[in-house]
Structures are given as C-alpha cells and as structure tokens.
Amino acid sequence: MSILHCQGFLEALAIINGEASDLCASYELQCLPDAPDLATALGLRVEDYALNVIEPARDLPAALWRIEPAPCARTHLESVCQRWFFSSQHMQAAPPGRFRAQLVAAFIDSLDDALGGFSLHAVTMTPPAGFWYAIHWDEIAFELGDERYLLHFSHSD
Known part of the structure; x- marks a missing residue:
C-alpha cells in the first residue's frame, strides 16, 4: 500500500460523504513542506493555503493561525476517521457495527502500510x-x- 492508495481511499469517501449534501467534503493526505520541525511545516502549509487556495489570496503568517500539534493516540485517529467517514446522512445509513469498523480498519491498515512507525x-x-x-x-x-x-478532513459550503 502507498500514500497514493490512501489518497484514493480518502477521495472516494469524500465524494460519497459530499454527494447527498450541500457541503463540500475534503478528505486529504498530503505531504507537508520541508521544515526543521512539525510546527513550522504546518505553518508553511497554512501560509501556502492562504496564498494559493483561498480567493482572494492573502498573506497570513503562520503565527496568526495559532497552530498547536499535540501527540495523540491511535484511538484518536480511529475516532476521527469513524466520525468523518460516516458524516453525511447518506453514509449514516450504512449498517452500524461490523461494516463501519471494517471500513475504518481498512483505511487504518493502508495508513500503517504507508506511514507505519510515524508518530x-x-x-x-x-x-x-x-x-x-x-x-x-x-x-x-x-x-x-x-x-x-x-x-485533513473538512466540510465547507
């Protein structure tokens, strides 16, 4: 499995979760810019986002975003995926229990294959x-x- 596999998995789920709603679902796995540390890399990403994704473009230094990365457990990752994979009314109709758990587990397994050992x-x-x-x-x-x-998981209108 690779990063591309994970990205494809997320793109499919974003389409499904945005299909029956007026909200745009964005589910992405992206490489962060090279930087000396995680906080700086995250800051570079949001600065680029403000300049190149949002219109009108704005120069917003990273310090204005008040970014705070904090170590988290795998259970946090699992609960975030569970929440976002089944966020639309369309996906909430999916059978609870085994089906939902298997979908989340399949994605987590693909993440483990691509990013195993990462904090x-x-x-x-x-x-x-x-x-x-x-x-x-x-x-x-x-x-x-x-x-x-x-x-990254988000909903926009």
Whole structure:
C-alpha cells in the first residue's frame, strides 16, 4: 500500500460523504513542506493555503493561525476517521457495527502500510480573524524524522 492508495481511499469517501449534501467534503493526505520541525511545516502549509487556495489570496503568517500539534493516540485517529467517514446522512445509513469498523480498519491498515512507525499529532488551530478555513475540520499530522504528512478532513459550503 502507498500514500497514493490512501489518497484514493480518502477521495472516494469524500465524494460519497459530499454527494447527498450541500457541503463540500475534503478528505486529504498530503505531504507537508520541508521544515526543521512539525510546527513550522504546518505553518508553511497554512501560509501556502492562504496564498494559493483561498480567493482572494492573502498573506497570513503562520503565527496568526495559532497552530498547536499535540501527540495523540491511535484511538484518536480511529475516532476521527469513524466520525468523518460516516458524516453525511447518506453514509449514516450504512449498517452500524461490523461494516463501519471494517471500513475504518481498512483505511487504518493502508495508513500503517504507508506511514507505519510515524508518530501521530492532533492539530488544532484558530485561523486569523476574518479568514475562512472551513465550517469544521479535523487534522492529524504524521511525523518520522524529517518526513511529515497531514491527514485533513473538512466540510465547507
């Protein structure tokens, strides 16, 4: 399994969870920019996001985002995936129990194959005043040495 496999898995779930709603679901696994540490890498990502994704583009230094990565347990990753994979009314109709657990486990297994050994960090942040990021979101960073990835879930309108 690879990062591309994980990204495909997430893209499919984003389509399914956004299909029956007026909300845009964004589920991504992306490589973070090279940086001396995780907080700096996350800061570079949001600065790039403000300049290149949102219109109109804005120069918003990382310090304005109040980004805080904190180590988290695998159970946090599992609960975040469970919440986002079944966030739409369409997916909430999926049978509870075994089916849902197997879908989350399949994704976690693909993450383990691609990013096994990485440490997990729950990422919290407060975007700058007057700046739109998303209606709600969850982010988890993966780090091993100088290699870093961000698992991003969000809904926007």
